[in-house]
Amino acid sequence: MDKNLAIIGASYLQLPVIEKAKEMGYTTHVFAWAANDVGETAADYFYPISIIEKEQILEKCREIGICGICSIASDVAMVTVNYVANEMGLVGNSPEATYKSTNKHAMRLAFEANGDPSPRSYLVDEKTDLSELNLDYPIIVKPTDRSGSRGICKLYSADGLFEAVNRAVKESFEKKALVEEFAEGQEYSVEFISYQGQHHFLQLTHKYTTGEPNFIETGHLEPAPVDDGTIERVKQVVSHALDTLELTNGASHSELKIDQNGQIRLIEIGGRMGGDCIGSDLVRYSTGYDFVRMVIDVACGNAPVFEKVCEPSAVKSVFMFTQEDIDGYERIQRESPDRILALVSYHPENLGKVTDSSNRAGCYIVKA
Numbered sequence: 234m235d236k237n238l239a240i241i242g243a244s245y246l247q248l249p250v251i252e253k254a255k256e257m258g259y260t261t262h263v264f265a266w267a268a269n270d271v272g273e274t275a276a277d278y279f280y281p282i283s284i285i286e287k288e289q290i291l292e293k294c295r296e297i298g299i300c301g302i303c304s305i306a307s308d309v310a311m312v313t314v315n316y317v318a319n320e321m322g323l324v325g326n327s328p329e330a331t332y333k334s335t336n337k338h339a340m341r342l343a344f345e346a347n348g349d350p351s352p353r354s355y356l357v358d359e360k361t362d363l364s365e366l367n368l369d370y371p372i373i374v375k376p377t378d379r380s381g382s383r384g385i386c387k388l389y390s391a392d393g394l395f396e397a398v399n400r401a402v403k404e405s406f407e408k409k410a411l412v413e414e415f416a417e418g419q420e421y422s423v424e425f426i427s428y429q430g431q432h433h434f435l436q437l438t439h440k441y442t443t444g445e446p447n448f449i450e451t452g453h454l455e456p457a458p459v460d461d462g463t464i465e466r467v468k469q470v471v472s473h474a475l476d477t478l479e480l481t482n483g484a485s486h487s488e489l490k491i492d493q494n495g496q497i498r499l500i501e502i503g504g505r506m507g508g509d510c511i512g513s514d515l516v517r518y519s520t521g522y523d524f525v526r527m528v529i530d531v532a533c534g535n536a537p538v539f540e541k542v543c544e545p546s547a548v549k550s551v552f553m554f555t556q557e558d559i560d561g562y563e564r565i566q567r568e569s570p571d572r573i574l575a576l577v578s579y580h581p582e583n584l585g586k587v588t589d590s591s592n593r594a595g596c597y598i599v600k601a
Contacts, residue, residue, distance in 0.1 A: 243272030306508035354413030
């Protein structure tokens with residue numbers, strides 16, 4: 234079979250996997266709604282089919298004769314990735330794993346049934362009688378099936394609960410939300426690569442956010458400044474949870490909190506690489522491993538290769554929200570330009586208008 238690789242999504246988030254696949258000798262076939270995104274021109278072949286039209290994409294992939302299918306940093310895309318992979322006998326994750334790793338309520342139920350540490354939560358919609366919920370405040374309200382901080386809100390009392398639920402439900406594809414206890418502690422994310430059920434830890438990321446009520450991420454630091462014992466406990470907890478979700482192949486991005494007593498609570502796990510440049514850039518800079526290549530290798534039925542492609546160093550991504558953030562980037566550019574590894578995006582027109590992770594004013598990566 235020719236080395237035809239299907240990639241779901243064409244935004245700047247997918248550009249690293251498109252470029253890496255071409256570097257590895259694959260012919261790239263990219264599927265996405267036509268929106269003048271960078272992946273449309275970077276791909277060898279572009280098909281203007283929405284990433285949620287999985288049957289249409291399957292038909293085209295059969296016609297092409299692909300040897301693998303993948304995406305990075307998108308939960309929505311993974312539904313189509315795994316559907317096509319299963320239908321064509323390619324490497325992916327099962328329908329059950331796909332559902333449990335893209336629907337937060339199904340994930341909570343699986344964690345509870347299998348003893349994984351996770352906050353208590355309630356499934357709600359616009360018809361739920363919220364007064365009947367037995368809630369211990371503070372709580373978090375979130376859509377069941379979205380990412381990127383969309384529709385998230387923290388509340389300290391019942392004031393505003395109805396409005397918060399309605400906002401989250403409107404953001405949800407299935408029009409449902411979770412109301413759950415707020416897990417205290419520092420937030421981290423964890424990157425793994427799995428192959429045939431074997432899970433390999435790559436990196437732990439320290440997360441910075443705007444804080445309540447919306448918790449939009451402002452930056453990430455790798456490696457996270459924690460001791461080896463904590464790393465080992467994180468590996469055990471996440472590996473067990475990946476088995477719970479039946480995620481056997483490909484990248485995974487786990488979000489968790491560790492409180493002052495060292496207790497670990499799982500927030501959620503996605504069966505895909507972390508967005509916000511975590512998987513595509515920070516892991517490579519901080520570990521030396523080519524995470525993007527690993528994703529492609531696994532999708533095409535090959536074991537991930539653990540060889541260093543660069544010298545590891547501590548790195549940080551910084552997201553821009555205000556003019557002050559842009560001034561900070563320009564100051565580093567003037568005074569220590571060698572610290573800047575990449576300017577990932579720059580949208581000054583978004584200054585003062587940031588509502589979630591999708592419309593921040595820019596992002597750059599620096600040596601920490």
